[in-house]
Amino acid sequence: MKSLERALVGSALWLLLGNAFALDGNTTYTEGGSQPGAMPCVACHGADGLGLAAAGFPRLAGLPAQYVRRQLSDFASGARSNPVMQPLAKALTDAEIAALSEAVAAMPAPLTARMPRSEMPANPIQKLVLQGAWERQIPACVSCHGPSGVGVGDAFPPLAGQPAAYLAAQLGAWQNGTRRDDPNDLMGHIAKSLTPDEVQGVAQYFASLPLEAKP
Ligand code: HEC
Ligand code: HEC
Numbered sequence: 001m002k003s004l005e006r007a008l009v010g011s012a013l014w015l016l017l018g019n020a021f022a023l024d025g026n027t028t029y030t031e032g033g034s035q036p037g038a039m040p041c042v043a044c045h046g047a048d049g050l051g052l053a054a055a056g057f058p059r060l061a062g063l064p065a066q067y068v069r070r071q072l073s074d075f076a077s078g079a080r081s082n083p084v085m086q087p088l089a090k091a092l093t094d095a096e097i098a099a100l101s102e103a104v105a106a107m108p109a110p111l112t113a114r115m116p117r118s119e120m121p122a123n124p125i126q127k128l129v130l131q132g133a134w135e136r137q138i139p140a141c142v143s144c145h146g147p148s149g150v151g152v153g154d155a156f157p158p159l160a161g162q163p164a165a166y167l168a169a170q171l172g173a174w175q176n177g178t179r180r181d182d183p184n185d186l187m188g189h190i191a192k193s194l195t196p197d198e199v200q201g202v203a204q205y206f207a208s209l210p211l212e213a214k215p
Pocket of ligand 2: 142170
């Protein structure tokens with residue numbers, strides 16, 4: 001009996017320590033996951049999590065943990081398909097996904113100067129962003145993504161500070177159906193309603209918003 005108790009306590013302790021190790025999201029971020037194929041995130045998303053604009057690698061720093069967790073499982077399931085992230089996400093364990101999501105959410109996000117929604121649009125792209133295009137049933141981007149696209153809550157990711165190439169690629173992915181993970185197809189409808197010029201225009205707009213000086 002005594003030895004069984006000891007064995008139980010021992011394995012509980014082992015599980016605890018094992019979990020504590022697996023749950024260090026920052027280590028997994030810089031060193032990769034426990035299974036083959038789970039490459040270190042740092043290689044593409046950068047040490048600060050700000051991504052690599054020239055390559056179209058998105059920033060992860062400050063993205064809502066719940067959003068990141070779902071994107072990683074959507075890559076794994078194929079609801080969001082991408083040749084780089086799909087095999088990588090499949091190689092992550094659930095515990096690693098949870099820990100990574102918390103780790104990147106805690107990385108400081110770039111501070112974007114917020115443009116009030118009442119600002120007069122200076123061109124058709126700004127009009128689309130700030131007021132939408134109701135004749136085509138496109139709501140203003142900022143009505144869901146927040147002022148200057150800084151993101152709102154767990155569901156609406158930031159657009160500000162993402163590379164233009166990445167933003168345009170996502171709109172293209174919704175247009176051609178390779179990203180179809182959005183529960184109510186809000187973005188599917190919106191992306192399919194945009195012209196190629198509008199896709200490039202809004203991507204440039206959110207990628208080039210002015211950053212606030214750090215306090
Ligand atoms: C070899 C480069 C590479 C590596 C390594 C990499 N990523 Fe990515 N990641 C990408 C690319 C490219 C995309 C954009 C995919 C797309 O267009 O859908 C992306 C997209 C993402 C997204 C979606 C972001 C959003 O705004 O929706 C998440 C989350 C993500 N990666 C997490 C990770 C994590 C966590 C790791 C480490 C386990 C990792 N990535 C490693 C290249 C990489
Ligand atoms: C009705 C709400 C709503 C409106 C309006 C809206 N979006 Fe979105 N958008 C979403 C949601 C929800 C997501 C996250 C989808 C998911 O969970 O995969 C998203 C995601 C995105 C993404 C992907 C971000 C990433 O990190 O991968 C881009 C790009 C985007 N939206 C662009 C736009 C643009 C441009 C407009 C305006 C023309 C716009 N959105 C208007 C709800 C909205």
